[in-house]
Amino acid sequence: MNTKFLDLLAQKFDCEEKVVTEIINLEAILNLPKGTEHFVSDLHGEYQAFQHVLRNGSGKVKEKIRDIFKTELSETEINDFAALVYYPEDKLKLIKSNFDNKEELNIWYKEKMEQMIQLISYASSKYTRSKLRKALPTQFVYVVEELLYKTDEYTNKKPYYQKITQEIISLGQADKLITGLAYTTQQLVVDHLHVVGDIYDRGPEPDKIMDTLINYHSVDIQWGNHDVLWIGAFAGSKVCLANIIRICARYDNLDIIEDVYGINLRPLLNLAEKYYEDNPAFRPKIHSSKPLTEEQSQITKIHQAIAIIQFKLESPIIKRRPYFNMSERLLLEKVDYEKNEITIYGNTYPLENTCFATINPDQPDQLLKEEEQVINKLLFSVQNSEKLARHMKFLMKKGSLYLKYNGNLLIHGCMPIDNQGNMEQMQIEDQTYAGRNLLDVFEQYLRYAFSHREKTDDLATDMAWYLWTGEYSSLFGKRAMTTFERYFINDKTTHKEKKNPYYYLRENEETCRKILEEFDLDPDQGHIINGHTPVKEIDGENPIKADAKMIVIDGGFSKAYQSTTGIAGYTLLYNSYGMQLVAHQQFKSKEDVLLNGTDVLSVKRVVDKELERKKVLETNVGKELLEEIDMLKSLMEYRYMN
Numbered sequence: 001m002n003t004k005f006l007d008l009l010a011q012k013f014d015c016e017e018k019v020v021t022e023i024i025n026l027e028a029i030l031n032l033p034k035g036t037e038h039f040v041s042d043l044h045g046e047y048q049a050f051q052h053v054l055r056n057g058s059g060k061v062k063e064k065i066r067d068i069f070k071t072e073l074s075e076t077e078i079n080d081f082a083a084l085v086y087y088p089e090d091k092l093k094l095i096k097s098n099f100d101n102k103e104e105l106n107i108w109y110k111e112k113m114e115q116m117i118q119l120i121s122y123a124s125s126k127y128t129r130s131k132l133r134k135a136l137p138t139q140f141v142y143v144v145e146e147l148l149y150k151t152d153e154y155t156n157k158k159p160y161y162q163k164i165t166q167e168i169i170s171l172g173q174a175d176k177l178i179t180g181l182a183y184t185t186q187q188l189v190v191d192h193l194h195v196v197g198d199i200y201d202r203g204p205e206p207d208k209i210m211d212t213l214i215n216y217h218s219v220d221i222q223w224g225n226h227d228v229l230w231i232g233a234f235a236g237s238k239v240c241l242a243n244i245i246r247i248c249a250r251y252d253n254l255d256i257i258e259d260v261y262g263i264n265l266r267p268l269l270n271l272a273e274k275y276y277e278d279n280p281a282f283r284p285k286i287h288s289s290k291p292l293t294e295e296q297s298q299i300t301k302i303h304q305a306i307a308i309i310q311f312k313l314e315s316p317i318i319k320r321r322p323y324f325n326m327s328e329r330l331l332l333e334k335v336d337y338e339k340n341e342i343t344i345y346g347n348t349y350p351l352e353n354t355c356f357a358t359i360n361p362d363q364p365d366q367l368l369k370e371e372e373q374v375i376n377k378l379l380f381s382v383q384n385s386e387k388l389a390r391h392m393k394f395l396m397k398k399g400s401l402y403l404k405y406n407g408n409l410l411i412h413g414c415m416p417i418d419n420q421g422n423m424e425q426m427q428i429e430d431q432t433y434a435g436r437n438l439l440d441v442f443e444q445y446l447r448y449a450f451s452h453r454e455k456t457d458d459l460a461t462d463m464a465w466y467l468w469t470g471e472y473s474s475l476f477g478k479r480a481m482t483t484f485e486r487y488f489i490n491d492k493t494t495h496k497e498k499k500n501p502y503y504y505l506r507e508n509e510e511t512c513r514k515i516l517e518e519f520d521l522d523p524d525q526g527h528i529i530n531g532h533t534p535v536k537e538i539d540g541e542n543p544i545k546a547d548a549k550m551i552v553i554d555g556g557f558s559k560a561y562q563s564t565t566g567i568a569g570y571t572l573l574y575n576s577y578g579m580q581l582v583a584h585q586q587f588k589s590k591e592d593v594l595l596n597g598t599d600v601l602s603v604k605r606v607v608d609k610e611l612e613r614k615k616v617l618e619t620n621v622g623k624e625l626l627e628e629i630d631m632l633k634s635l636m637e638y639r640y641m642n
């Protein structure tokens with residue numbers, strides 16, 4: 001091993017004892033049970049529902065409470081205690097308003113602190129003390145450790161422990177301590193979070209989800225097509241930018257753009273007011289049946305203005321990148337502007353709800369000067385939004401197109417394959433890629449675009465858009481996105497988006513094994529975990545496919561999609577005993593949980609059971625620890641053994 005490196009390491013481990021202690025510590029960790037992984041996907045801006053799933057650890061928190069207190073507490077008391085762990089600040093307020101004297105409250109405080117300590121002691125039983133210490137509320141570490149590790153065999157210390165809790169109460173620290181311990185419990189129950197894509201779009205608060213993830217103790221993200229759309233916009237893709245604004249307008253979420261990220265929509269509004277009228281196809285989704293307010297009428301116009309800009313911007317990309325194989329999507333050129341009809345795939349359809357005031361039939365993809373100015377101003381504003389920069393940088397730092405983690409393959413959409421199950425090949429410039437290589441190249445382009453944000457029409461930037469909507473994008477995986485048809489053609493057959501064969505071949509175990517092998521994963525042990533396509537429980541679809549090689553966890557946090565799925569999302573848990581899939585019923589509100597103690601009913605299905613409890617040694621983290629141990633042993637030999 002490099003002696004310079006060992007010299008550096010010796011600065012941290014500057015005596016033999018330190019090296020020995022660390023080696024023993026790491027070896028011990030390797031033999032602990034593996035921590036719990038929590039998988040979620042397709043959050044789509046639904047911050048409240050996501051918060052709930054995160055805070056209750058997909059039911060794990062209540063399970064632990066029940067394990068310890070099932071004989072002592074009634075079901076209502078268990079629910080109340082669980083609500084206290086999920087939402088400590090709010091629940092404390094609510095409970096305190098029910099007491100009318102201090103003595104009773106103090107008794108309650110004492111009891112809850114003791115129960116919290118018991119819960120933490122149980123929830124942390126598979127972690128080292130040092131890990132638990134890091135999860136404790138910093139200002140109370142000393143006190144909590146005293147209470148946690150009390151050895152009271154001879155009852156000598158009883159008054160001492162009682163004194164500690166009394167003091168906490170009399171010094172007015174009980175609320176703070178209970179709150180801190182509640183968050184510690186949440187953190188202990190889930191060791192690591194995977195977000196399998198689609199944080200953004202449709203729902204109202206993606207920014208708050210991002211802030212939550214930024215503050216979360218351990219997380220990785222597999223980008224979804226909607227996330228890449230936002231990354232693309234920030235990286236300089238005007239067509240991605242037009243898309244994010246269009247989707248925000250469609251779902252009545254323009255305040256995310258304006259108020260949250262501080263992007264000025266005024267120039268776009270002016271353009272929209274000038275060229276567009278009311279149009280039923282472009283009214284914000286949720287309000288389509290009600291009479292329009294002034295604001296909604298503005299949104300309807302903005303929606304049309306930005307959709308037309310988007311369609312115009314697609315055209316030059318399709319032309320300069322023939323290997324995107326999207327010439328069928330040069331739709332503006334296929335419109336007969338006199339007859340108001342379109343001919344696509346050999347059929348002619350009448351167009352409805354058109355809004356082509358800014359289109360010159362001779363050069364339909366040409367932006368008006370005004371449109372060009374608007375999109376340029378928007379891009380400037382987007383690229384200079386501090387908050388957006390923070391969120392996008394985090395997405396890049398913690399995110400990737402796919403992830404191999406503890407033997408599993410996490411990927412938002414699909415692995416593009418043909419109907420024989422072979423990896424699809426895609427030509428990019430003069431090279432051809434397939435399988436894992438193709439995905440690696442996609443990711444390289446996205447990272448390049450992100451670090452060269454001043455370039456707006458180079459291949460890397462165009463590729464960000466391809467990832468949103470391209471046939472062989474592993475985030476999308478459909479032949480084409482029929483946005484134009486959905487707005488302007490009544491015939492629903494034109495709205496259908498043909499899926500890559502992956503989406504039915506993944507029912508087949510052989511296909512899944514082959515894909516796992518493509519990523520050098522053990523097909524006997526590994527699973528593929530996908531989001532992206534809502535699993536229709538309503539129609540009897542099973543999210544666990546191909547003899548459990550494949551698990552699809554998009555049950556639809558997105559409210560807009562819950563009527564098609566019949567549930568409110570799946571999550572997956574993977575602990576030392578195996579994997580469990582959790583189906584969530586619709587989340588009403590935080591208030592409901594606080595008041596009625598009712599939790600979202602979660603039905604669990606076992607995916608896999610480990611024959612022997614899995615240890616840290618067998619995990620990704622375990623591999624890293626083994627490497628650290630090797631280095632420390634080398635240091636030991638180099639520095640301290642001769």
Ligand SMILES: O=P(O)(O)OC[C@H]1O[C@](O)(COP(=O)(O)O)[C@@H](O)[C@@H]1O
Nearest residue numbers: 198225226478481482483497532533
């Ligand atoms: O329901 P909407 O807003 O019309 O969106 C439909 C579009 O969203 C997509 O399903 C992509 O979004 P998802 O990744 O959430 O599936 C497209 O395939 C489709 O054209």
Ligand SMILES: [Mn+2]
Nearest residue numbers: 198224225532
């Ligand atoms: Mn998706």
